[in-house]
Amino acid sequence: MLAIRGLEAWYGQSHVLQGIDLEVEQGEIVCLIGRNGAGKTTTLKAVMGLLEKTRGSVRFEGEEMLGRPAHLRFGKGLAYVPEERRIVPGLSVRENLRLGLIASPNKAQENALIARTAETFPRLAERLDQTAITMSGGEQQMLAIARALIADPKLVMLDEPSEGIMPVLVDEMFDLFRKLKAAGTTILLVEQNVELALGLADRAYVVDQGTIVHHGAAADLLADADIQERYCAV
Ligand SMILES: Nc1ncnc2c1ncn2[C@@H]1O[C@H](COP(=O)(O)OP(=O)(O)OP(=O)(O)O)[C@@H](O)[C@H]1O
Numbered sequence: 429m430l431a432i433r434g435l436e437a438w439y440g441q442s443h444v445l446q447g448i449d450l451e452v453e454q455g456e457i458v459c460l461i462g463r464n465g466a467g468k469t470t471t472l473k474a475v476m477g478l479l480e481k482t483r484g485s486v487r488f489e490g491e492e493m494l495g496r497p498a499h500l501r502f503g504k505g506l507a508y509v510p511e512e513r514r515i516v517p518g519l520s521v522r523e524n525l526r527l528g529l530i531a532s533p534n535k536a537q538e539n540a541l542i543a544r545t546a547e548t549f550p551r552l553a554e555r556l557d558q559t560a561i562t563m564s565g566g567e568q569q570m571l572a573i574a575r576a577l578i579a580d581p582k583l584v585m586l587d588e589p590s591e592g593i594m595p596v597l598v599d600e601m602f603d604l605f606r607k608l609k610a611a612g613t614t615i616l617l618v619e620q621n622v623e624l625a626l627g628l629a630d631r632a633y634v635v636d637q638g639t640i641v642h643h644g645a646a647a648d649l650l651a652d653a654d655i656q657e658r659y660c661a662v
């Protein structure tokens with residue numbers, strides 16, 4: 429579904445991604461792990477089209493995405509929940525959800541889609557008319573995820589969704605990822621909580637200094653203390 433080949437990226441003169449190869453099959457949860465500064469966020473941004481200088485190939489359902497604007501990639505069914513949430517704090521939950529549909533062809537069914545999202549996210553259902561800023565960090569993260577999902581993306585990329593969130597909400601969030609997978613959504617997950625992420629994912633890639641240094645079944649990586657110690661220690 430997503431095939432990344434030889435992906436390179438730069439910030440100014442700094443050559444941050446040096447040839448990433450990574451694949452996500454339809455229906456999979458694939459996890460990208462690695463220590464701070466390894467290039468995880470940069471990889472997701474490059475796939476979404478948010479970087480100025482990239483090279484290589486990012487094929488989504490067979491179509492080359494590199495060089496195309498982010499909105500077009502969104503239109504093809506790619507979604508991205510950044511590390512820094514980016515919900516609009518002064519708007520209500522409902523209004524934030526509407527923003528997820530602005531560029532979507534499904535906009536006409538807005539009310540039905542908000543109702544469906546509220547079913548998936550009971551915490552948001554109780555707070556549809558509450559201002560986003562008044563919610564806890566974890567609830568705001570749920571909103572960011574819900575907003576990315578409301579337009580029915582085929583593949584959603586999540587950057588450290590559990591960061592700074594209390595454990596009970598993290599459990600809820602990971603249960604939600606399992607349900608999304610069961611409903612057919614494909615997920616590319618960046619996560620610092622390696623144990624939790626590997627427990628959820630089908631396969632995993634380890635990135636270090638802008639290249640993939642290891643990949644395999646998530647269960648095998650979970651059992652490999654050596655690799656975890658070498659590449660995943662924060
Ligand atoms: N906007 C930027 N300008 C310049 N350098 C950047 C920028 N963003 C990231 N970098 C650098 O690129 C490298 C990879 O960063 P990236 O954010 O992809 O790491 P990461 O694996 O997501 O790390 P973390 O676990 O801390 O989120 C780092 O060396 C970082 O300092």
Ligand SMILES: [Mg+2]
Binds near residue numbers: 469
């Ligand atoms: Mg990051």
